[in-house]
Amino acid sequence: MKKRSQLVIPVFIPHEGCPYRCAFCNQSKITGTHVRSDQEMVHEAIQTYLDALDSNNLPEKREVAFYGGSFTGLTVERQSNLFDAVIPWIKTGHIDSIRVSTHSLLVDDINISFLKDNFVQVVELGIQSTNNDVLSAVGRPCGFTTVQGAVKSIRKRNLTLGLQLMPGLPKDDESTFLQSVKDVIGLRPDFVRIYPTLVIRNTTLFKMYNTGEYLPWSLDRMLQLVKAAMIEFEKADIPVIRVGLHSDPSMLENLVDGPYHPSFRYLVDSLIARDKMVSMIERLKNIPPELTFIVPSNKVSLYLGHKKSNIDKIKKIFGINNIFLQQTGNQEDLKLVA
Numbered sequence: 001m002k003k004r005s006q007l008v009i010p011v012f013i014p015h016e017g018c019p020y021r022c023a024f025c026n027q028s029k030i031t032g033t034h035v036r037s038d039q040e041m042v043h044e045a046i047q048t049y050l051d052a053l054d055s056n057n058l059p060e061k062r063e064v065a066f067y068g069g070s071f072t073g074l075t076v077e078r079q080s081n082l083f084d085a086v087i088p089w090i091k092t093g094h095i096d097s098i099r100v101s102t103h104s105l106l107v108d109d110i111n112i113s114f115l116k117d118n119f120v121q122v123v124e125l126g127i128q129s130t131n132n133d134v135l136s137a138v139g140r141p142c143g144f145t146t147v148q149g150a151v152k153s154i155r156k157r158n159l160t161l162g163l164q165l166m167p168g169l170p171k172d173d174e175s176t177f178l179q180s181v182k183d184v185i186g187l188r189p190d191f192v193r194i195y196p197t198l199v200i201r202n203t204t205l206f207k208m209y210n211t212g213e214y215l216p217w218s219l220d221r222m223l224q225l226v227k228a229a230m231i232e233f234e235k236a237d238i239p240v241i242r243v244g245l246h247s248d249p250s251m252l253e254n255l256v257d258g259p260y261h262p263s264f265r266y267l268v269d270s271l272i273a274r275d276k277m278v279s280m281i282e283r284l285k286n287i288p289p290e291l292t293f294i295v296p297s298n299k300v301s302l303y304l305g306h307k308k309s310n311i312d313k314i315k316k317i318f319g320i321n322n323i324f325l326q327q328t329g330n331q332e333d334l335k336l337v338a
Helices: 027-031 039-051 076-091 109-117 132-137 144-156 174-187 204-210 219-235 249-254 264-282 297-304 306-318
Strands: 006-012 061-067 097-102 120-128 160-165 191-194 240-243 255-257 290-296 322-328 335-337
Touching: 006 039, 039 061, 039 076, 061 076, 061 120, 076 097, 109 120, 109 144, 120 144, 144 160, 144 174, 160 174, 174 219, 191 219, 204 255, 219 240, 219 264, 240 264, 249 255, 264 290, 264 297, 264 306, 264 335, 290 297, 297 306, 297 322, 306 322
Parallel strands: 006 061, 061 097, 097 120, 120 160, 160 191, 191 240, 290 322
Antiparallel strands: 290 335
16 A cells, blocks of 8 residues: 555634735635634544554654644744644654644744744745735735745745645736746745635625625636646646645535636646647647547546546547547656557
């Protein structure tokens, strides 16, 4: 059995530490967590996840992550209380480190040093956009220079940096978001998350939606934009570790509108795979009525597309009668056999 590379144990602290309520945000509805996490709840979460592991096949890295709030905006006493619930597990070797998410406005050298001293190895910043008009429209007063300063503080202590983006916010469009992508690439994060904007009940964005002030993006439009963003991140060798919100029952119950799909990442990766196939065919001098692609066995579904949509689309574009996918476990790249 292949060993899992990482286990992340999530502990949610909805809105804690954050002085703002951005238009798109309702962490209690998204996560389904309505109570304040205490030390006992942290212990229970860790124990539950560890009990479910195969002791003979433990993940190489085991991490506790505090999500849903702005961790460095908490009082030092509250931060210490949460750290104290995890550190004993670190000292016994059951947990390796801690990850937190926070707001760029609440980052400086002092609080990042405090995180480092308490076994935090990963800090994620939800920057959403680098465009001031977009940020103003959602009540998030945080310019790009502030983000740059926060990144500098995090890098100074040699912590792993993750950045989060949200395409489709009010006043956002394709060019604006791709500029945000370019700006983020310039910051050289260790990884990125992309969360397409959704309308969640009991948010300011929900009110804007009801009055017609905000129109959610279609799924197709968002897929194309996220595809373009992921191609840019791949060129820059920056991994995108998450695309789209997790399909939590509470989130689904409170989802009103927007480009949601339970397999959003798969759909994007499949579009990228289709583009690769199309590009190879376009380079042929003469296109035969039948084509065979040799594909990695673990990526067959990506090249087929959802309900074989990639195959059907390519056949229609080029007037091809049949396209065959031949599986192989000996390569990572796509090959065309004309």
